[in-house]
Amino acid sequence: MIVCVAVVGHQNNPLYIQSFTEADDALKLHHVVHCSLDVVDERVNNPKKSGPMLNETYLGLLYPTENYKVYGYLTNTKVKFILVTTDLDVKDADVRNFFRRFHAAYVDAVSNPFHVPGKKITSRTFAERVSTIVKAFGLSSAG
Amino acid sequence: MSRVVGPRSGDAIFASVERVNAELFTLTYGAIVRQLLTDLEEVDEVNKQLDQMGYNIGIRLIDEFLAKSNVTRCVDFRETAEVIAKVGFKMFLGVTASVTNWDADGTCCSIVLEDNPLVDFVELPDTCQGLYYCNILSGVIRGALEMVSPL
Numbered sequence: 001m002i003v004c005v006a007v008v009g010h011q012n013n014p015l016y017i018q019s020f021t022e023a024d025d026a027l028k029l030h031h032v033v034h035c036s037l038d039v040v041d042e043r044v045n046n047p048k049k050s051g052p053m054l055n056e057t058y059l060g061l062l063y064p065t066e067n068y069k070v071y072g073y074l075t076n077t078k079v080k081f082i083l084v085t086t087d088l089d090v091k092d093a094d095v096r097n098f099f100r101r102f103h104a105a106y107v108d109a110v111s112n113p114f115h116v117p118g119k120k121i122t123s124r125t126f127a128e129r130v131s132t133i134v135k136a137f138g139l140s141s142a143g
Numbered sequence: 144m145s146r147v148v149g150p151r152s153g154d155a156i157f158a159s160v161e162r163v164n165a166e167l168f169t170l171t172y173g174a175i176v177r178q179l180l181t182d183l184e185e186v187d188e189v190n191k192q193l194d195q196m197g198y199n200i201g202i203r204l205i206d207e208f209l210a211k212s213n214v215t216r217c218v219d220f221r222e223t224a225e226v227i228a229k230v231g232f233k234m235f236l237g238v239t240a241s242v243t244n245w246d247a248d249g250t251c252c253s254i255v256l257e258d259n260p261l262v263d264f265v266e267l268p269d270t271c272q273g274l275y276y277c278n279i280l281s282g283v284i285r286g287a288l289e290m291v292s293p294l
Binding site for chain 2: 108109111112113114122123124125
Protein backbone atom coordinates (compact mmCIF):
# COMPACT_ATOMS: atom_id res chain seq x y z
CA MET A 1 0.00 0.00 0.00
CA ILE A 2 1.32 3.38 -0.89
CA VAL A 3 1.90 5.46 2.18
CA CYS A 4 3.12 8.71 0.72
CA VAL A 5 4.14 10.43 -2.50
CA ALA A 6 6.25 13.55 -2.72
CA VAL A 7 7.48 15.92 -5.39
CA VAL A 8 10.72 17.70 -4.59
CA GLY A 9 12.13 20.59 -6.60
CA HIS A 10 15.64 20.87 -7.91
CA GLN A 11 16.78 22.79 -4.87
CA ASN A 12 15.40 20.05 -2.65
CA ASN A 13 12.42 22.23 -1.78
CA PRO A 14 9.18 20.27 -1.32
CA LEU A 15 6.59 21.00 -3.99
CA TYR A 16 3.95 18.49 -3.08
CA ILE A 17 3.63 15.95 -0.28
CA GLN A 18 0.59 13.75 0.12
CA SER A 19 0.21 10.91 2.56
CA PHE A 20 -2.44 8.28 2.06
CA THR A 21 -2.68 6.78 5.48
CA GLU A 22 -3.92 8.32 8.69
CA ALA A 23 -2.18 5.80 10.85
CA ASP A 24 1.36 6.98 10.48
CA ASP A 25 2.77 10.23 11.62
CA ALA A 26 3.00 12.79 8.84
CA LEU A 27 6.22 14.13 10.28
CA LYS A 28 7.86 10.73 10.18
CA LEU A 29 6.95 10.41 6.51
CA HIS A 30 8.41 13.82 5.77
CA HIS A 31 11.56 12.68 7.49
CA VAL A 32 11.73 9.52 5.42
CA VAL A 33 11.28 11.54 2.24
CA HIS A 34 13.96 13.96 3.32
CA CYS A 35 16.46 11.19 4.02
CA SER A 36 15.77 9.65 0.65
CA LEU A 37 16.82 12.91 -1.00
CA ASP A 38 20.38 12.28 0.15
CA VAL A 39 20.32 8.91 -1.55
CA VAL A 40 19.02 10.52 -4.72
CA ASP A 41 21.83 13.07 -4.72
CA GLU A 42 24.34 10.32 -4.23
CA ARG A 43 22.96 8.31 -7.13
CA VAL A 44 22.91 11.38 -9.36
CA ASN A 45 26.46 12.38 -8.60
CA ASN A 46 27.97 8.92 -8.89
CA PRO A 47 26.19 7.31 -11.82
CA LYS A 48 26.77 3.59 -11.95
CA LYS A 49 28.71 2.74 -15.08
CA SER A 50 26.54 -0.23 -15.81
CA GLY A 51 26.72 -0.20 -19.59
CA PRO A 52 23.88 1.17 -21.74
CA MET A 53 21.76 2.27 -18.79
CA LEU A 54 20.69 5.57 -20.33
CA ASN A 55 17.37 5.63 -18.59
CA GLU A 56 18.50 7.82 -15.72
CA THR A 57 14.99 8.94 -14.99
CA TYR A 58 13.88 5.95 -12.98
CA LEU A 59 16.10 5.51 -9.95
CA GLY A 60 14.50 2.41 -8.54
CA LEU A 61 14.56 1.29 -4.95
CA LEU A 62 16.45 3.93 -3.03
CA TYR A 63 16.68 2.21 0.29
CA PRO A 64 14.53 0.02 2.48
CA THR A 65 13.93 1.25 6.00
CA GLU A 66 12.02 -0.37 8.86
CA ASN A 67 8.77 -1.30 7.21
CA TYR A 68 8.92 1.09 4.22
CA LYS A 69 10.41 0.92 0.78
CA VAL A 70 11.30 4.16 -0.97
CA TYR A 71 11.42 4.54 -4.74
CA GLY A 72 12.77 7.48 -6.65
CA TYR A 73 12.31 9.03 -10.09
CA LEU A 74 14.24 11.93 -11.49
CA THR A 75 13.04 14.22 -14.29
CA ASN A 76 15.29 16.11 -16.71
CA THR A 77 14.61 19.33 -14.84
CA LYS A 78 16.01 17.79 -11.66
CA VAL A 79 12.58 17.48 -10.09
CA LYS A 80 12.35 14.31 -8.04
CA PHE A 81 9.35 12.12 -7.35
CA ILE A 82 9.53 10.00 -4.19
CA LEU A 83 7.25 7.09 -3.50
CA VAL A 84 7.01 5.49 -0.06
CA THR A 85 5.24 2.18 0.16
CA THR A 86 4.70 -0.55 2.75
CA ASP A 87 4.24 -3.30 0.20
CA LEU A 88 6.71 -6.11 0.49
CA ASP A 89 6.46 -7.55 -3.01
CA VAL A 90 6.28 -4.65 -5.42
CA LYS A 91 6.93 -5.37 -9.08
CA ASP A 92 9.39 -3.05 -10.77
CA ALA A 93 7.10 -2.67 -13.76
CA ASP A 94 4.27 -1.45 -11.54
CA VAL A 95 6.42 1.24 -9.98
CA ARG A 96 7.69 2.39 -13.38
CA ASN A 97 4.12 2.56 -14.62
CA PHE A 98 3.14 4.54 -11.54
CA PHE A 99 5.90 7.06 -12.08
CA ARG A 100 5.06 7.43 -15.74
CA ARG A 101 1.46 8.36 -14.95
CA PHE A 102 2.57 10.53 -12.08
CA HIS A 103 4.94 12.36 -14.41
CA ALA A 104 2.10 12.97 -16.87
CA ALA A 105 -0.08 14.43 -14.11
CA TYR A 106 2.82 16.57 -12.93
CA VAL A 107 3.42 17.96 -16.43
CA ASP A 108 -0.24 18.92 -16.75
CA ALA A 109 -0.19 20.63 -13.36
CA VAL A 110 2.93 22.59 -14.24
CA SER A 111 1.44 23.70 -17.60
CA ASN A 112 -1.12 25.73 -15.68
CA PRO A 113 -0.20 29.37 -16.38
CA PHE A 114 -1.09 30.28 -12.81
CA HIS A 115 1.39 27.83 -11.34
CA VAL A 116 4.65 29.42 -10.28
CA PRO A 117 7.58 27.07 -10.84
CA GLY A 118 9.34 26.52 -7.54
CA LYS A 119 6.22 27.16 -5.47
CA LYS A 120 4.02 24.41 -4.07
CA ILE A 121 1.57 22.73 -6.39
CA THR A 122 -1.90 23.84 -5.33
CA SER A 123 -3.88 22.32 -8.17
CA ARG A 124 -6.89 20.32 -7.02
CA THR A 125 -6.99 18.38 -10.28
CA PHE A 126 -3.45 17.23 -9.66
CA ALA A 127 -4.34 16.02 -6.17
CA GLU A 128 -7.32 14.11 -7.55
CA ARG A 129 -5.31 12.52 -10.33
CA VAL A 130 -2.61 11.49 -7.89
CA SER A 131 -5.22 9.85 -5.66
CA THR A 132 -6.60 7.97 -8.68
CA ILE A 133 -3.15 6.78 -9.71
CA VAL A 134 -2.36 5.68 -6.16
CA LYS A 135 -5.64 3.75 -5.92
CA ALA A 136 -4.97 2.08 -9.26
CA PHE A 137 -1.52 1.10 -8.09
CA GLY A 138 -2.94 -0.39 -4.93
CA LEU A 139 -5.42 -2.46 -6.92
CA SER A 140 -2.92 -3.67 -9.49
CA SER A 141 -0.37 -4.86 -6.99
CA ALA A 142 -2.97 -6.49 -4.75
CA GLY A 143 -4.47 -8.46 -7.66
CA MET B 144 -21.98 30.88 -67.00
CA SER B 145 -20.03 31.93 -63.92
CA ARG B 146 -19.54 29.42 -61.15
CA VAL B 147 -21.33 30.18 -57.95
CA VAL B 148 -19.44 28.94 -54.95
CA GLY B 149 -21.61 27.86 -52.06
CA PRO B 150 -20.67 28.24 -48.41
CA ARG B 151 -17.98 25.83 -47.23
CA SER B 152 -18.33 23.85 -44.07
CA GLY B 153 -16.17 24.62 -41.08
CA ASP B 154 -14.49 21.20 -41.25
CA ALA B 155 -13.40 21.69 -44.84
CA ILE B 156 -11.83 25.07 -44.14
CA PHE B 157 -10.16 23.90 -40.95
CA ALA B 158 -8.58 21.05 -42.86
CA SER B 159 -7.13 23.39 -45.47
CA VAL B 160 -5.59 26.12 -43.32
CA GLU B 161 -2.14 26.04 -41.75
CA ARG B 162 -2.07 24.79 -38.18
CA VAL B 163 -0.04 25.50 -35.08
CA ASN B 164 0.73 23.22 -32.17
CA ALA B 165 -2.18 23.29 -29.74
CA GLU B 166 -0.01 23.27 -26.62
CA LEU B 167 2.02 26.19 -27.88
CA PHE B 168 -1.20 28.10 -28.49
CA THR B 169 -2.56 27.27 -25.05
CA LEU B 170 0.66 28.15 -23.27
CA THR B 171 0.98 31.42 -25.21
CA TYR B 172 -2.52 32.49 -24.29
CA GLY B 173 -1.90 31.52 -20.68
CA ALA B 174 1.26 33.62 -20.65
CA ILE B 175 -0.67 36.61 -22.03
CA VAL B 176 -3.30 36.36 -19.32
CA ARG B 177 -0.67 35.91 -16.63
CA GLN B 178 1.24 38.96 -17.82
CA LEU B 179 -1.93 41.06 -17.93
CA LEU B 180 -2.69 40.03 -14.37
CA THR B 181 0.78 41.00 -13.26
CA ASP B 182 0.65 44.35 -15.07
CA LEU B 183 -2.89 45.42 -14.26
CA GLU B 184 -3.52 43.56 -11.00
CA GLU B 185 -7.27 44.25 -11.08
CA VAL B 186 -9.36 41.36 -12.40
CA ASP B 187 -11.91 43.74 -13.96
CA GLU B 188 -9.18 45.62 -15.79
CA VAL B 189 -7.85 42.38 -17.17
CA ASN B 190 -11.30 41.38 -18.36
CA LYS B 191 -11.66 44.72 -20.14
CA GLN B 192 -8.23 44.40 -21.76
CA LEU B 193 -8.95 40.89 -22.97
CA ASP B 194 -12.19 42.10 -24.47
CA GLN B 195 -10.40 44.98 -26.17
CA MET B 196 -7.72 42.66 -27.54
CA GLY B 197 -10.41 40.36 -28.83
CA TYR B 198 -12.19 43.29 -30.45
CA ASN B 199 -9.04 44.25 -32.34
CA ILE B 200 -8.64 40.69 -33.51
CA GLY B 201 -12.30 40.40 -34.48
CA ILE B 202 -12.43 43.43 -36.75
CA ARG B 203 -9.59 41.93 -38.79
CA LEU B 204 -10.66 38.33 -38.55
CA ILE B 205 -14.09 38.92 -40.04
CA ASP B 206 -12.67 39.57 -43.51
CA GLU B 207 -10.72 36.35 -43.51
CA PHE B 208 -13.74 34.50 -42.23
CA LEU B 209 -15.99 35.82 -44.98
CA ALA B 210 -13.40 35.23 -47.66
CA LYS B 211 -12.72 31.62 -46.70
CA SER B 212 -16.18 30.49 -45.76
CA ASN B 213 -18.37 32.17 -48.38
CA VAL B 214 -21.39 32.29 -46.12
CA THR B 215 -24.34 34.26 -47.33
CA ARG B 216 -25.83 37.10 -45.39
CA CYS B 217 -27.55 35.84 -42.26
CA VAL B 218 -31.27 36.48 -42.09
CA ASP B 219 -31.64 36.89 -38.37
CA PHE B 220 -29.75 36.67 -35.12
CA ARG B 221 -30.47 32.98 -34.68
CA GLU B 222 -28.76 32.19 -37.95
CA THR B 223 -25.85 34.44 -37.00
CA ALA B 224 -25.32 32.60 -33.75
CA GLU B 225 -25.44 29.25 -35.51
CA VAL B 226 -22.91 30.33 -38.11
CA ILE B 227 -20.57 31.66 -35.42
CA ALA B 228 -20.82 28.47 -33.43
CA LYS B 229 -20.65 25.94 -36.22
CA VAL B 230 -18.49 27.56 -38.88
CA GLY B 231 -16.55 30.27 -37.08
CA PHE B 232 -15.32 28.36 -34.08
CA LYS B 233 -14.70 25.26 -36.12
CA MET B 234 -12.63 27.19 -38.62
CA PHE B 235 -10.41 29.02 -36.15
CA LEU B 236 -10.26 26.85 -33.05
CA GLY B 237 -11.12 23.48 -34.50
CA VAL B 238 -13.91 22.88 -32.00
CA THR B 239 -17.64 23.01 -32.50
CA ALA B 240 -19.74 25.08 -30.16
CA SER B 241 -23.43 24.69 -29.43
CA VAL B 242 -25.98 27.44 -29.11
CA THR B 243 -28.37 27.16 -26.19
CA ASN B 244 -30.33 29.21 -23.72
CA TRP B 245 -32.34 31.29 -26.11
CA ASP B 246 -34.44 33.85 -24.33
CA ALA B 247 -38.03 34.68 -25.19
CA ASP B 248 -37.21 37.51 -27.58
CA GLY B 249 -34.54 35.63 -29.45
CA THR B 250 -32.05 38.39 -28.72
CA CYS B 251 -29.91 36.57 -26.19
CA CYS B 252 -28.26 33.18 -26.26
CA SER B 253 -25.36 31.20 -24.91
CA ILE B 254 -22.63 29.71 -27.05
CA VAL B 255 -21.13 26.79 -25.19
CA LEU B 256 -17.73 25.28 -25.99
CA GLU B 257 -17.48 21.73 -24.79
CA ASP B 258 -13.79 21.43 -25.35
CA ASN B 259 -12.00 24.76 -25.30
CA PRO B 260 -8.34 24.60 -26.32
CA LEU B 261 -7.59 27.89 -24.55
CA VAL B 262 -8.23 26.42 -21.12
CA ASP B 263 -6.31 23.14 -21.25
CA PHE B 264 -4.40 22.64 -17.99
CA VAL B 265 -5.70 25.92 -16.56
CA GLU B 266 -6.97 26.17 -13.00
CA LEU B 267 -7.95 29.55 -11.70
CA PRO B 268 -6.44 30.32 -8.31
CA ASP B 269 -8.70 31.63 -5.57
CA THR B 270 -7.35 35.16 -5.97
CA CYS B 271 -8.71 35.46 -9.49
CA GLN B 272 -12.19 34.09 -9.18
CA GLY B 273 -13.88 36.91 -11.10
CA LEU B 274 -11.60 36.51 -14.09
CA TYR B 275 -13.19 35.82 -17.47
CA TYR B 276 -10.30 33.78 -18.74
CA CYS B 277 -11.64 33.47 -22.29
CA ASN B 278 -12.92 37.00 -22.56
CA ILE B 279 -10.85 37.42 -25.68
CA LEU B 280 -13.38 35.23 -27.47
CA SER B 281 -16.27 37.53 -26.63
CA GLY B 282 -14.22 40.46 -27.85
CA VAL B 283 -13.54 38.68 -31.13
CA ILE B 284 -17.23 38.01 -31.68
CA ARG B 285 -18.12 41.59 -30.78
CA GLY B 286 -15.55 43.04 -33.18
CA ALA B 287 -16.47 40.73 -36.01
CA LEU B 288 -20.21 41.35 -35.73
CA GLU B 289 -19.75 45.08 -35.47
CA MET B 290 -18.03 45.16 -38.83
CA VAL B 291 -20.86 43.42 -40.61
CA SER B 292 -23.83 44.86 -38.82
CA PRO B 293 -26.19 46.76 -41.09
CA LEU B 294 -26.17 49.87 -38.91
